[in-house]
Amino acid sequence: MNAALDADTSASPLALVRDDLRDFGGYRSARSDKLQGEVWLNANESPWPNLADRDGSLRRYPDPQPQALREALAALYDCAPAQVLVGRGSDEGIDLLVRALCRPGGDAIVVNTPTFGMYAVSARLHGTRVIDVPLREADGEWRCDFDAIADAARTQAARIVFLCSPGNPTGALLPVGEIAALAARLEGRALVVVDEAYVEFADAPSATRLIGAHRNVAVLRTLSKAHALASARIGTVIADAALIEVLRRCQAPYPLPSACADEALRALGRDAALQTRTRIATVRAERDALAARLATAPGVRRVYASRANFVLVRFDDAQSAFDRLLAAGVVVRDMRAAPGLGDALRISLGTPEQNAAVLSILEARA
Ligand SMILES: *Cc1c(COP(=O)(O)O)cnc(C)c1O
Numbered sequence: 001m002n003a004a005l006d007a008d009t010s011a012s013p014l015a016l017v018r019d020d021l022r023d024f025g026g027y028r029s030a031r032s033d034k035l036q037g038e039v040w041l042n043a044n045e046s047p048w049p050n051l052a053d054r055d056g057s058l059r060r061y062p063d064p065q066p067q068a069l070r071e072a073l074a075a076l077y078d079c080a081p082a083q084v085l086v087g088r089g090s091d092e093g094i095d096l097l098v099r100a101l102c103r104p105g106g107d108a109i110v111v112n113t114p115t116f117g118m119y120a121v122s123a124r125l126h127g128t129r130v131i132d133v134p135l136r137e138a139d140g141e142w143r144c145d146f147d148a149i150a151d152a153a154r155t156q157a158a159r160i161v162f163l164c165s166p167g168n169p170t171g172a173l174l175p176v177g178e179i180a181a182l183a184a185r186l187e188g189r190a191l192v193v194v195d196e197a198y199v200e201f202a203d204a205p206s207a208t209r210l211i212g213a214h215r216n217v218a219v220l221r222t223l224s225k226a227h228a229l230a231s232a233r234i235g236t237v238i239a240d241a242a243l244i245e246v247l248r249r250c251q252a253p254y255p256l257p258s259a260c261a262d263e264a265l266r267a268l269g270r271d272a273a274l275q276t277r278t279r280i281a282t283v284r285a286e287r288d289a290l291a292a293r294l295a296t297a298p299g300v301r302r303v304y305a306s307r308a309n310f311v312l313v314r315f316d317d318a319q320s321a322f323d324r325l326l327a328a329g330v331v332v333r334d335m336r337a338a339p340g341l342g343d344a345l346r347i348s349l350g351t352p353e354q355n356a357a358v359l360s361i362l363e364a365r366a
Contacts, residue, residue, distance in 0.1 A: 010215045011188045013243040016101055016159060026249030031064055062258040065248065069261050072268045073236050077221055079208050082241040085248055087255055090197060090220040090235035094162075095122045096247045097218065097237070101159040101191060102128040108158040112144055114169055114338045116195060119162040131156055134339065135170060140302060142172040150185045161186065164195045166202050169335055169346045171306025173202050176210065183214035191243075193218045198308035200226035200280050201287070208238050215240040225309060226280050229267055232260040283309045283349045290347075290355050297363045301343065310348045318343045321362060328361050330354075 014022060030043035040060075049056035065086055074081040087093050098109065098119075105127035111119045112135045120130045133149045135142045144163070153161055161182070165174035174194075183192045194207040196219055210217045218239035224230040234256075237247060266272065291311050295303045299321065301314040310333075315321045318336055322345055325332055333346040349355060 010213065013191060013215045013218075013240045014246065015188055016191050016216065017243070017246050018101060018103055020103075021100060021246065021250065024246075024249055026251075027253045029061070029064065029253040031061060031254075057258065060258075061254050062256055062261065064251075064254055064256070066256065066258075066261045066265075069234075069256075069265050072265055073221075076268060077206065077208055077219075077236065077238055079211070079238050080241070083211065083238050083244060085237040085239075085244045085251070086261075087235050087237065087251060088233040089224060090195065090222045090237075091118055092233075092251070092255065093220050093235050093237040093247075094118050094193075094195075095125075096250055097160060097191065097193060098122040098126050098128060100246055100250045102126060104128075108156055110149055110153050110158045110161040110190075112149070112163065112167075114167075114335070114341055115162070115164050116168045116197075129156075131158055135167070135172075137340070140304065142167065142170040142304065144172075144174055144178070146178050146182050150182055153186055153190045158190050160191050160193055162193050162195065164197075165207070166196075166198045166307040168197065168308065169310070169312050169333070169338065169341070169344075171198075171304055171308045171310060171312055173204055173307045176205055176207055179207050179217070180210050180214060183210060183217045187214070187216055189216075191216050191218055193220065195220045197222050197225055201284055201309045202307035203284065204307065211238065211240060215243075218243065223264055223267065226283075227267055227276055228279075229264060232263050232267075234260060234264040282352070286352055286355050287311060287349050290349065290359060293359050294362060297359075300362070310346050312341075312344055312346050314341075314343045315345065316343075318345055321345060324361050324364075325358065328357065330358060330361065332358075 043061055046059045049059045069086060070081045070084050074084050108129040108131050109123045110131045110133055113132050123130050131152050133145060133152050135144055149161055163174055179194060186192060196206055199206055207217060208219045218237055220237060222235040287306055291303045294300050294313055299316045301316060304312045322334055335341040335344040335346050
């Protein structure tokens, strides 16, 4: 993996960072100086723990980027610790990327709808324009128009292209070779961000392998989905080490509550990781079985092949399907407000029992 770090011939992604932030030092926290001591009186913390603080650890500000967690995530994602930024979910990674690369009230990002909503939300909050190059549907498959993305990014000077693979809500995987070609075309112009929130369910290679040769690629990973830690809020940006340093300086001084960092480290331990692997395999098998059965259920127009932990389904009457599920206490995601998905629901995989319940409700004649 580290050979990839040395092999790069491509331009530094620092050229993509906002001019006014390139030498920005950020906030110097009490933890910035690597001082040694026994009595810590440099951060205005309380010398006593709160009575309710069971092990007395909460009175100190947390380590901004705990090295053990960074190393565990680097091992998990097969990259170098220096290429890892840990934040409050991938949501924070998206926001940091927009803020570090796009000028407030200016510049642009490219998205491919239907897609995850947070790219556009972060851009909007920053006053940055959102260029949509919609996914196209052909023969029941979702296609990403990489040529159109490259053209739009070049002609409209976009700073970031957000790709989602597997896509939410489509479940479609993007070919890593196409992503590499896009990154090559946009070198020195835009950062290609690959959101892999669901890649564990895809049984496919991660785009992290591109970062060595294409320094304008960044990958988002999260512990929220396959690792079952949504509430711990641990997401990772994986990118060129120089870009990671810039992002760190734009991030809040103490982004990771120590309890969350500790939980994450435990969740990556051997036994937990083994169970996670087993559960991913279960979800994949359940997903394919559910998709196959739903495809022949009454009132189902189309089920898209999914590489994630959900299926996107079109119905003759999506309202009726939604209502029948809800009447049985099953809540699924109504996608009808999304462009081109006026008849669709997104159904997350549950336990085998829950999936069987979904199926029996939808297979029963309305
Ligand atoms: C769920 C989801 C995320 C959010 O991840 P967090 O790490 O929980 O912030 C990111 N991207 C996509 C596509 C998602 O569906």
